[in-house]
Amino acid sequence: MPMKRLSVVVTRRLPEAVETRLTELFDATLRDDDTPMTRAEIAAAMAGADVLVPTITDNIDAALIGQAGDTLKLIANYGAGVDHIDVETARRRGILVSNTPDVMxxxxxxxxxxxxxxxxxxxxxxxxxxxxxxxxxxxxxxxxxxxxxxxxxxxxxxxxxxxxxxxxxxxxxxxxxxxxxxxxxxxxxxxxxxxxxxxxxxxxxxxxxxxxxxxxxxxxxxxxxxxxxxxxxxxxxxxxxxxxxxxxxxxxxxxxxxxxxxxxxxxxxxxxxxxxxxxxxxxxxxxTPHMGSATIEGRIEMGEKVLLNIKTFADGHRPPDQVLPGVF
Structure with a gap:
């Protein structure tokens, strides 16, 4: 019997190659348009998903993390900076946080x-x-x-x-x-x-x-x-x-x-x-409008990091880019 695929919710549009691979590997819910999710939409996603893939436009604070369902075990951030995520509260809830360092x-x-x-x-x-x-x-x-x-x-x-x-x-x-x-x-x-x-x-x-x-x-x-x-x-x-x-x-x-x-x-x-x-x-x-990492090569490499972090987690191991409280 095949293993149940992880439920992954992505909060923003990502490069097409990354979205396609996410769909191939996981039960991925993608964004139809390139607009930020509302706070209520993020809360609903966190209540039912195994993995959330947010970006810098999403404020994943203690209140949102408090609404997360028991299934949410990984926040695989698309980006290196994690100051928009309450990493300490996530840790206390047993939720790992990963990021995408070194590609930009x-x-x-x-x-x-x-x-x-x-x-x-x-x-x-x-x-x-x-x-x-x-x-x-x-x-x-x-x-x-x-x-x-x-x-x-x-x-x-x-x-x-x-x-x-x-x-x-x-x-x-x-x-x-x-x-x-x-x-x-x-x-x-x-x-x-x-x-x-x-x-x-x-x-x-x-x-x-x-x-x-x-x-x-x-x-x-x-x-x-x-x-x-x-x-x-x-x-x-x-x-x-x-x-x-x-x-x-x-x-x-x-x-x-x-x-x-x-x-x-x-x-x-x-x-x-x-x-x-x-x-x-x-x-x-x-x-300029936060364009520092805006190359197609960099954005795809960021997505590949997200994929690797989720796949490693799905295989029962610690994500290679796990963020620990106090490091950022």
């Missing part, structure tokens, strides 16, 4: 460099000018930005993505500095030509560019608060592809408006998809 490192690092170039070389202004049909022709003083070579880059969070950013920035001739919970091994520092700062305050005060590459945790919420942002040079640029909550967005907006910072490249925002509306039309701000 290069894609996100590419995005960091793209935003850095967009702001420092004023590409955003150039695009708007061309789209509006307002270009009056080349002029020696028009759209003058600043080169990346020779600038000091301060990386906040020197994990896989931070190190990938460092390697790319090295190729542009930038000087690499970083602040991290733990100092890197000497050989890694040497390979990256990176300078470690124990004091974040001291680092941000000296950098030409700050790249935020740390996760959102209680200890990193508003890590770049108003006081720290004030330490930055007026000529400095800040780039964030990690989590919006790491920066005090209101303070950042005020400083950009007052020309106390030269610019910002933002792919994430403190209040989800709703970045501060005052940022939208600023000439020195490049804003």
């Amino acid at each position: 490192t290069d894609d996100t690092a590419d995005m960091v460099m793209g935003l850095m170039l967009a702001v420092m070389r004023r590409m955003q202004e150039g695009l708007v000018t061309m789209q509006a049909g307002d270009w009056g022709g080349w002029a020696p003083t028009a759209f003058v930005g600043t080169r990346l070579g020779g600038k000091r880059l301060g990386i906040l969070g020197m994990g896989r993505i931070g190190q990938a950013v460092a390697r790319r920035a090295n190729a542009f001739g930038m000087q690499i500095h970083y602040h991290n919970r733990r100092r890197l091994r000497a050989e890694t520092e040497e390979a990256l030509e990176a300078t470690w700062w124990e004091s974040l305050d001291q680092m941000v005060a000296r950098m030409d560019v700050i790249s935020v590459n740390c996760p959102h945790t209680p200890s990193t919420f508003h890590l770049l608060n108003a006081r720290r942002l004030k330490l930055m040079k007026p000529s400095a640029v800040i780039v964030n592809t990690s989590r919006g909550e790491v920066i005090d967005e209101s303070a950042l907006t005020r400083m950009l408006k007052a020309d106390e910072l030269a610019g910002a490249g933002l792919d994430v925002y403190q209040h989800g998809i709703r970045g501060n509306p005052e940022l939208v039309n600023m000439r020195n701000v490049a804003m």
